[in-house]
Amino acid sequence: METLPLELHALIVEYACTDDGATARSLALVSRYVHDVATPFLFQSLAVSGLHQMTELVVRLEALPPRARRIRHLFLSDWTHKDVIKMQKQCAPTSFLEMERYDAERAFAGRILQHAAPTLETLALVVACPYTAPPLVGQLFALPLPRLQGLAIDGFYPFPHTRSVLPRLERLHLSGNRNPYGLLQLGALEAACPQLSYLRISGLDAAPAFARELHSALFPQPLSGGIELSSSFSFPSALPVRLRELRVEVCRPRECPVRQSHPTGRQRAHSQRAPHKSGHEKMMETLREVVRRRAETRLGNVEVVEGDREDTFGEMRREWLRGD
Template identity: 30%
Template sequence: MECCPTELWLKIAGLACTDGGRTGCALSLVSREMRALVGPVRFTSISLTTEEQLHAFSALLSSPGTDSSPTIRHLLVYLETQAEHGSDLDTSSIDSALCHVLSVAAPTVVTLAVHGIRFDLIPPRLPFPSLHDLSIDSTDYSTSLTSPHFTTTRRLHIVRRTFPPHPDFWPDLTRFTPLLTHLRLSCVARDGSVPRFLRILLDVPVLAPSGPMGATDAYAPGSEHARRAAETAARLPALRRVAVQPLLMRVRGMCGTPRIAHGRMLVALDAVARACAEGRGTGTLCVLPGSPSYRVDEARADWVNAVGGGDGAWRAVGAKCGAAE
């Protein structure tokens, strides 16, 4: 170490500490000198995918030997067990640990993914001044957007967990993420309001019904719904790139009404996407192949890609519909 300038070591460590925390921990164990050297970049990227990791990292941030204001630029928290069991678990200690970690990370985090855990329980006035990419769950599209934390966020990915959708989802976006340029909605099911609003947002003309599932994708002209949707869309002037990944639903055992509603939503989404591709709109809509869930391996792969400068949750969009930028 004596033969290499400290600045060069710090540069090397900064490039190495982007794998979710393993390299930073390993380097810290080499020697006291190395631990002190990597301290400023040790927590550049942190991946927490078990309750034990979340609790341990929360405790580490409170330990006397840890910088009181560490730089955390990329953070992933995905608790698969909680995502599977939901309200059946006692989550008070988990929620407390998450709030602590997010409170420490908030000033510097740029890429944040939180899944399988109640993200909406964070302190109500906690700002995220550097946050660019956000990926979260929402039980009703809207519960995770309960206060103005995300005024710098450009790309938002929301994974649906329950139905039906929250009626204030689109207005909430204008209040809490006003600078959005990219929006991805995953696991969307039986929600006709999505293609209807996207038609207005992306300035796509009213489309005629088509096929056996055909149903109008537009709000009734002059209706209150149409007026409110137009006002809401006008407050999202930069949002012109949207991706929707429908929920891959089990047909067996599914009664007719939900199946028909889901089919109509798919037809309407495809129609809006085709119109955008043909230039009959001012943005793009990419309809991704259906998926039954957004799994921890997908979330981590997207997050690692974003940490490395890639498109993250938008990788699939680029592969199917062209560049996400």
């Protein structure tokens, strides 16, 4: 320790403190000297979830001058992992006290984002409360984020549209909107994220309209194989100019139990007609054509993956820690 200058110690601590904040807090307890070296990096990388942790962080941040609030990497969730798993099995309660808590969660999360925005480089935002997600994500997209390069959002998100609000963003992962129809229209994504090179859209569920929108953005001609574009496409769709990788993740449809019954004459006649395609089938038909024709696009890689996402909170947190 004594043979290295202070600036090298600071550099070592900076590279070491890229987890959820535990390393910086532990280093600050080693000695007075190490505490002084680690102090500028106490907020460099943080994982915060739930109202209690958000409240504590806001109190600490607002007691510091702006120069001491340098948050570079942030995982932020309005609910704890335990609460997210619990609420997956039931609807969010809407009692007066619960709604007050949701408002408090949104307010504290918004204040954290506001404090972090000037220095933030990577952000994973999980908004599990359905009443909180649209306004909180909308607030995020209205903030100037001059340094943000990687963004992952899980929650019912609105679309970024403010011009150059994310001027350096290169990687974007959006999850939680089952049918994000409109995301690619009017060049809004290009305007908000001019440097975007990687786009991942997760959680699609019976979204034929978005699949057609994506197809229209990649191939501005009629679909082949008898697939027709809807006449409702009144606005042009386009992908960001610098985009090189696209990954679309689709929820596998859940199987419903089949009820055994004796069909009536009308039901037998109906069953002999051409089978009606479900929303999932229509979506997958269009997405499969996108994959088949990916060589015709300017993108280096186009993937469509079908699967189940049981624990989005845990997945988002792990990917954030890995720097994905």
